[in-house]
Every structure is written in C-alpha cells, then in structure tokens.
Amino acid sequence: MNDGNRAVFELNHLSFSYPGNQPVLKDISFSIQAGERVCILGANGCGKSTLLKILAGLLSPQEGKFRAFHHAVTRKDWNDDAFSCKYHRKVGFIFQNSDVQLFCSTVRDEIAFGLLQQKTEPEQIKSRIRDISALLDIGSLLEKAPFKLSGGEKKKVALASVLVMNPDVLILDEPTNGLDPRTQVWLVRLLNSLCKAGKTLITSTHNLELVSKISSRGILFSEDHKIAADSSVSDLIQDIDLLKAVNLVDEDYGTENKI
Numbered sequence: 115m116n117d118g119n120r121a122v123f124e125l126n127h128l129s130f131s132y133p134g135n136q137p138v139l140k141d142i143s144f145s146i147q148a149g150e151r152v153c154i155l156g157a158n159g160c161g162k163s164t165l166l167k168i169l170a171g172l173l174s175p176q177e178g179k180f181r182a183f184h185h186a187v188t189r190k191d192w193n194d195d196a197f198s199c200k201y202h203r204k205v206g207f208i209f210q211n212s213d214v215q216l217f218c219s220t221v222r223d224e225i226a227f228g229l230l231q232q233k234t235e236p237e238q239i240k241s242r243i244r245d246i247s248a249l250l251d252i253g254s255l256l257e258k259a260p261f262k263l264s265g266g267e268k269k270k271v272a273l274a275s276v277l278v279m280n281p282d283v284l285i286l287d288e289p290t291n292g293l294d295p296r297t298q299v300w301l302v303r304l305l306n307s308l309c310k311a312g313k314t315l316i317t318s319t320h321n322l323e324l325v326s327k328i329s330s331r332g333i334l335f336s337e338d339h340k341i342a343a344d345s346s347v348s349d350l351i352q353d354i355d356l357l358k359a360v361n362l363v364d365e366d367y368g369t370e371n372k373i
C-alpha cells in the first residue's frame with residue numbers, strides 16, 4: 115500500500131498562467147492527504163488564490179498533472195456536469211471576499227442554492243438549513259438580504275452555504291481577512307472542530323500569527339511563484355531567513371527593531 119491511498123490532491127509539475135501573462139504558478143508538486151490541515155503561505159501576488167482555485171476546480175492548469183481523489187482531472191472533466199457536480203459537493207471553496215460568493219436575495223435562498231442544484235428533497239433542505247444556521251448562529255439572518263450584512267455575517271453565510279453541502283474538503287482563501295477579532299477566534303475554533311470531525315482543511319494566508327492556529331503543515335511560496343518550502347508550520351515559522359527571503363516578514367523581524 116502506498117501513502118497516496120489517502121491522497122485528496124496530487125499535483126505534479128503543475129504550472130498556470132492567466133491568458134497572455136507570465137506563469138503565476140511554476141512547476142508545483144505536492145500532495146495533500148485526507149484530514150490534513152495545510153496552509154498555503156506567501157507574499158501578496160505569489161499565486162496562493164490561483165492555486166486554491168485550481169484545487170477547488172475553478173481554474174485548470176496548462177501544464178502538469180492534477181489528480182483529485184485518485185482521478186487524473188483534465189479540462190474535459192469540467193464539461194461533464196455530473197463530474198463537476200460531484201466534485202463541487204466534495205470540495206467546498208470559501209472566497210476571500212464573501213461578496214463574490216453571495217448572490218441570492220435572501221440568506222435562506224443562499225444556503226439552499228447548492229442543495230436545490232443537487233435536487234435535495236424540500237424537507238431535507240429545511241432541516242439542513244435549520245442545522246447549519248444553529249451551528250453558525252445565523253438563524254436570525256435567514257430572511258435578510260446578504261448584501262446588507264456585516265463582513266463577519268457575510269463570511270458566516272458564505273460558510274453556511276458551503277458547509278450545508280457537507281464537503282469532505284474545505285478550502286478557505288485568507289479566511290480571517292477583514293474579520294473582527296471575536297469573529298476571527300470563532301472561525302478558528304470552528305475550522306479546528308471541523309478538522310477534528312475528519313474534514314481536510316486547506317487555507318491560505320500571509321498572516322504568520324494565524325498559520326499555526328489553523329494548520330500543522332505549511333507550503334511556502336516564493337515571490338517567483340515556486341514552492342520555497344513544504345514542512346511543519348512550527349519549523350517554517352522559525353526559519354526567519356527564509357521568511358525574509360520570500361518577503362513574508364520585514365528585515366527587522368525577530369530583532370529588537372521590530373515595530
């Protein structure tokens with residue numbers, strides 16, 4: 115038996131460019147096992163969001179191999195509605211900016227949207243909305259318009275619309291960005307409890323304080339869009355020279371000149 119048997123994602127020499135632009139991911143290889151808590155780390159513009167969108171099935175790489183759940187995913191797969199539907203049920207993606215994710219006229223419709231697409235029975239939809247609203251404490255928001263909510267409330271609704279599908283893999287781009295401190299703590303606890311329940315958790319951040327709270331493994335990107343390190347978070351955050359080299363901390367980090 116090889117350890118690839120629990121692999122959720124396997125990337126081999128993968129590269130990606132936006133049309134007409136230079137590559138923003140270069141020769142990326144790693145695999146992620148079921149149940150892991152992995153954080154993609156790197157300075158702004160290094161390619162974190164792009165990578166997460168590839169894992170979430172929203173972008174396709176031009177070069178290299180991308181396997182998900184032991185299946186070699188090709189561009190053709192995304193034209194197959196059954197494949198796409200199954201994939202998006204297994205892999206939930208939370209955008210950095212919740213406004214891109216919320217488009218229905220009420221929170222209730224927003225949470226029901228994916229379930230309706232999957233042709234879930236109306237009674238099931240009702241009970242799932244009830245359960246997820248209780249878990250995220252958003253019962254009082256159900257009849258409100260998402261665009262009128264605060265940033266923290268929008269994030270909860272975006273999470274609810276994904277968690278209600280009960281995905282195996284959760285991908286969150288810069289999960290705590292723009293959230294107030296109390297909501298940040300709430301979210302970190304929620305993510306860790308989901309991980310304890312067996313979910314695979316993949317996040318991105320350039321915030322070093324957050325990384326050890328939500329992940330045990332870090333994949334660090336350099337500004338030239340390559341993997342600079344892939345190791346335990348505890349080792350990564352101590353390698354100050356490396357963090358400086360990839361522009362995640364400033365020159366004075368770790369010295370008494372630190373501001």
Ligand SMILES: Nc1ncnc2c1ncn2[C@@H]1O[C@H](COP(=O)(O)OP(=O)(O)O)[C@@H](O)[C@H]1O
Nearest residue numbers: 132135138156157158159160161162163164165
């Ligand atoms: N839709 C797009 N079209 C063209 N370039 C893009 C697009 N989205 C992102 N980029 C560029 O790709 C690079 C990587 O972006 P991104 O993956 O968002 O990085 P990060 O999340 O690490 O900040 C950046 O230079 C960014 O400007």
Ligand SMILES: [Mg+2]
Nearest residue numbers: 162163210287
């Ligand atoms: Mg980003």
